[in-house]
Amino acid sequence: MSPLSVDSLSLRFGGLDALSEVSLGIPDGALYAVIGPNGAGKTSFFNCLTGYYRPSSGSVRLDDLDITGLGASQVAALGIRRTFQNVRVFPKLSARENVLVGAHLRAGTSFVGTLLGTPGLRRRERALAEEAERWLDYVGLAHQAASLAGALPYGMRKRLEVARALIAEPRILLLDEPAAGVSSVERDELAEVIRKTCQGGVTVMMIEHDVELVMQLATTVAVLDHGQLIAEGGPQQVRNDPRVLAAYLGKRRK
Amino acid sequence: MSVSDSDLEDAVAVDLGATEEGVFRAVSRRRALDVLGRLRLVGPTLVVLVAVAAVFPHLVQTNYVTSVAMQVEIMMCLALGLNFVVGYAGMLDLGFAAFFAIGAYTTGLLSVDLHWPILATIAPAVGVSLVGAIFVGVPTLRLRSDYLAVITLGFGEIIQNIVNNLSQTGGPEGISGIPPLRIGSLVVTSTTGYYEVFLILVVIFLAISSRVRHSRLGRAWLAIREDEDTAQAMGIKVRRYKLYAYMAGSVFGSITGSLYGSAFIAIAPPSFGFSESLLVVMAVAIGGIGSIWGALLGAGVVIAFPELFRQFSDARLLVFGVALVLIMILRPQGIWPETGLGIQRLGGTLRKVARRVARKPQQHRDA
Numbered sequence: 001m002s003p004l005s006v007d008s009l010s011l012r013f014g015g016l017d018a019l020s021e022v023s024l025g026i027p028d029g030a031l032y033a034v035i036g037p038n039g040a041g042k043t044s045f046f047n048c049l050t051g052y053y054r055p056s057s058g059s060v061r062l063d064d065l066d067i068t069g070l071g072a073s074q075v076a077a078l079g080i081r082r083t084f085q086n087v088r089v090f091p092k093l094s095a096r097e098n099v100l101v102g103a104h105l106r107a108g109t110s111f112v113g114t115l116l117g118t119p120g121l122r123r124r125e126r127a128l129a130e131e132a133e134r135w136l137d138y139v140g141l142a143h144q145a146a147s148l149a150g151a152l153p154y155g156m157r158k159r160l161e162v163a164r165a166l167i168a169e170p171r172i173l174l175l176d177e178p179a180a181g182v183s184s185v186e187r188d189e190l191a192e193v194i195r196k197t198c199q200g201g202v203t204v205m206m207i208e209h210d211v212e213l214v215m216q217l218a219t220t221v222a223v224l225d226h227g228q229l230i231a232e233g234g235p236q237q238v239r240n241d242p243r244v245l246a247a248y249l250g251k252r253r254k
Numbered sequence: 255m256s257v258s259d260s261d262l263e264d265a266v267a268v269d270l271g272a273t274e275e276g277v278f279r280a281v282s283r284r285r286a287l288d289v290l291g292r293l294r295l296v297g298p299t300l301v302v303l304v305a306v307a308a309v310f311p312h313l314v315q316t317n318y319v320t321s322v323a324m325q326v327e328i329m330m331c332l333a334l335g336l337n338f339v340v341g342y343a344g345m346l347d348l349g350f351a352a353f354f355a356i357g358a359y360t361t362g363l364l365s366v367d368l369h370w371p372i373l374a375t376i377a378p379a380v381g382v383s384l385v386g387a388i389f390v391g392v393p394t395l396r397l398r399s400d401y402l403a404v405i406t407l408g409f410g411e412i413i414q415n416i417v418n419n420l421s422q423t424g425g426p427e428g429i430s431g432i433p434p435l436r437i438g439s440l441v442v443t444s445t446t447g448y449y450e451v452f453l454i455l456v457v458i459f460l461a462i463s464s465r466v467r468h469s470r471l472g473r474a475w476l477a478i479r480e481d482e483d484t485a486q487a488m489g490i491k492v493r494r495y496k497l498y499a500y501m502a503g504s505v506f507g508s509i510t511g512s513l514y515g516s517a518f519i520a521i522a523p524p525s526f527g528f529s530e531s532l533l534v535v536m537a538v539a540i541g542g543i544g545s546i547w548g549a550l551l552g553a554g555v556v557i558a559f560p561e562l563f564r565q566f567s568d569a570r571l572l573v574f575g576v577a578l579v580l581i582m583i584l585r586p587q588g589i590w591p592e593t594g595l596g597i598q599r600l601g602g603t604l605r606k607v608a609r610r611v612a613r614k615p616q617q618h619r620d621a
Contacts, residue, residue: 072486082487090480092593101477105489107470114469115462
């Protein structure tokens with residue numbers, strides 16, 4: 001069964017077809033990788049799924065709910081969380097607070113309680129703060145909880161983004177190039193975090209250029225090229241697909 | 255290789271992606287110590303500060319100093335209000351005096367024409383300002399940065415023009431004979447009395463500001479300020495939260511205005527113009543955007559500096575301007591930035607400036 005399914009999704013920017021007629025279903029508990037050459041429309045695809053772009057046509061469904069055209073905050077509220085390709089942490093907040101912002105929809109809401117500092121609210125805030133620490137620990141950043149996010153090195157900021165998404169207890173986690181620009185040691189740590197997360201019951205969808213990582217982690221791979229889905233299947237199957245080889249390496253002239 | 259504190263801070267400030275993890279560990283450890291030190295000191299320091307502030311007018315015994323101190327407190331209240339909008343949510347509001355005016359005029363009209371007690375006028379004043387905030391905020395808060403600044407500037411001008419031209423608000427002459435504040439059998443009439451009233455208001459506003467900052471609401475505001483699009487991915491309804499910030503600011507502004515009217519007995523349009531709005535923005539910016547302590551210090555600077563420079567007579571505003579420029583050069587992040595005072599960094603800056611003034615070639619120690 002597919003909790004997230006995409007039906008003939010198209011996105012046009014003026015005369016450019018960023019995505020055309022993409023249809024696919026992400027199985028529950030999958031580690032679904034989206035690959036493709038630069039400019040293939042991978043990030044645009046993510047932006048359509050998470051409410052950042054409104055698709056020109058087609059639909060996105062979460063279970064039986066049509067979520068096409070919902071705003072980004074509404075999509076987030078439905079349990080679809082994402083990270084960004086060009087790491088976007090909140091620089092002047094501490095790592096801990098970054099994660100707490102991720103828990104926005106789970107935090108105590110009473111305004112009067114906030115002003116008076118009621119015990120119930122304090123307890124919830126404390127519990128949430130402890131949970132934030134646990135998620136920081138999960139991605140290996142426990143020692144950086146008090147540091148400003150903007151002062152962390154690139155690889156740590158990427159992991160912080162993952163913790164910030166996970167504290168929301170998402171059903172589906174979308175990772176936009178999690179391994180881009182990180183060192184090989186950090187890449188292995190990251191792979192471990194992604195595998196753990198998927199095993200913990202979160203459906204993970206990731207855009208990734210690192211073929212080795214994709215082959216190592218993914219259960220299903222989809223290949224986009226010029227906005228079209230050219231292949232979908234198991235890693236080995238996709239790897240030997242002639243259309244995929246053509247897209248990456250160019251066609252042999254006959 | 256030995257690395258000094260200021261070097262560490264610099265390394266963090268310029269955010270070198272390649273800096274070793276060990277350095278960051280050292281920094282975060284020191285930060286943790288800072289936090290511990292602060293926790294132990296903040297409470298008692300605050301109590302002492304408030305106590306000193308409370309007895310201050312009885313020590314100086316001059317009406318002039320007390321009156322200036324009271325104006326500083328009023329500016330503190332306004333700066334804390336604007337801090338929600340500019341400091342937390344990151345929206346530039348150039349018409350904040352509008353809410354100050356709404357508070358003052360609502361109280362003025364109700365107390366003079368309808369003989370309401372001052373305390374009873376605060377709730378309607380807040381109500382009117384909230385209506386104003388929603389009326390202006392709902393259609394415009396989707397605008398970003400400069401556009402919002404222009405709209406709020408316009409709102410400020412509109413309110414000032416309304417009170418300047420309506421006969422009901424006394425036109426250019428404003429409203430006079432606003433009765434003193436009564437709390438039970440206590441009637442506040444002296445400058446010292448109002449000084450104490452505003453001191454209490456500052457403490458209340460301070461407590462609210464700091465509570466809210468560390469709540470879900472405050473975190474959502476800061477997330478919006480830092481990165482609006484990403485905030486949405488956290489499930490934050492950005493437009494709604496921006497409106498909350500604008501409303502919170504308007505509440506602080508109008509309460510301050512209500513008591514201002516009572517303290518000064520008479521109110522008139524010139525007190526609520528663009529220059530007043532700008533002064534509040536300056537207080538927040540000079541103090542350090544988003545920083546509660548910064549807003550308080552900034553309020554002190556923008557009110558007290560022109561008074562301190564009275565000896566320069568005609569040139570005092572010039573000296574004030576130079577002082578502001580100096581602050582901006584020495585502390586571009588504000589006097590007391592929200593990320594902490596950074597004493598080490600301040601020391602480093604002063605050393606650099608001293609070196610530059612001494613015209614010695616600056617030595618770079620490269621890591």
